[in-house]
Amino acid sequence: MNNGTGPSLLLAEKVKAGDLGAKTSKGFFSWQGEDGRKVVAHRDTALLRALKDDAAEEK
Template identity: 50%
Template sequence: MNKIGKHAVPLKKEALGFVGNRIQLAVLREAFHIVDEGIASPEAVDDIIKYSLGRRWNLVGPIASADLGGLDVFKNISSYLYADLANATGTDPTLEKMVDNGKLGLKSGQGFYDWQGDTGKRIVADRDAALLDQLKHDHNAKKD
């Protein structure tokens, strides 16, 4: 992995799914819950991640971020917020309904967003170019 410019991370033991997928699904479960409960729209949830957590976690991961913010603060927040977070263990009902209705996202042209036309292809191309730039930056930083 390191030879091809990726950042290999050793794990302590095997677990179902990749660690990144597990974290992503935990975030998605709560994001879907927020939308299902009418707290925020899909667009608002995406903007909150893009313009706050996503930027922060791109620089330091969630655990380092908690350390930097103060574990006492996160303990206090967890004491009341955990009880209100999504904790379902089955498939999200909204996600299941959308898939059953053929709303698969970009591949079907409709999901939470309308992906008709070239908008989705442009976003994917822009995202992929930005990710490649970040990989190049990481690779060059290792050389320094």
């Protein structure tokens, strides 16, 4: 566990290297191949559903 209040050194190294997760297909996890595409598609579907639900609630 870490109770530090500053940015994670490991995270800063990842960002500096351009390893930005799903955006670049690499980061703490591999987002490549069919498994990566499935995870991104699932995420996108969930985000769109949440946006539609929020828009419906505002009416």
